[in-house]
Amino acid sequence: MAPQEKLRKRISELISRRKNVDCEEIEWVLKQLNAVGRRTKHTVMYKIPECKSPLMLNEHNNGRDHLPSYCVDDFRDRMSELGLYAPDENETNEDD
DSSP: OOOHHHHHHHHHHHHHTTTSOOHHHHHHHHHHTTOEEEEOSSEEEEEOTTOSSOEEEEOOSTTOSSOOHHHHHHHHHHHHHHTSOOOOTTOOOOOO
16 A cells, blocks of 8 residues: 555645546555446446445546546545545635
8 A cells, every 4th residue: 555645645636636637547546545446338436445435437528538527526525534635725626
């Protein structure tokens, strides 16, 4: 498993650019957390240890390589649940 501080920095960096994140980048974090994924045609559903609900990554985004921003928002919520991400007080969330 990656050191906690490195993992936290990577999570924050991904969340900060929520409209420009590839699936592989989030999958790297999930691998460090020992998440188990199940792939369908355009989606991957991950069960993350110690999380109440699974994380869904929708890879079908109208021909773009990046994940839809709502997938990154769900990732943010799961990482907050684990205590690996805490938003800054001054942080603003981009509108779609």
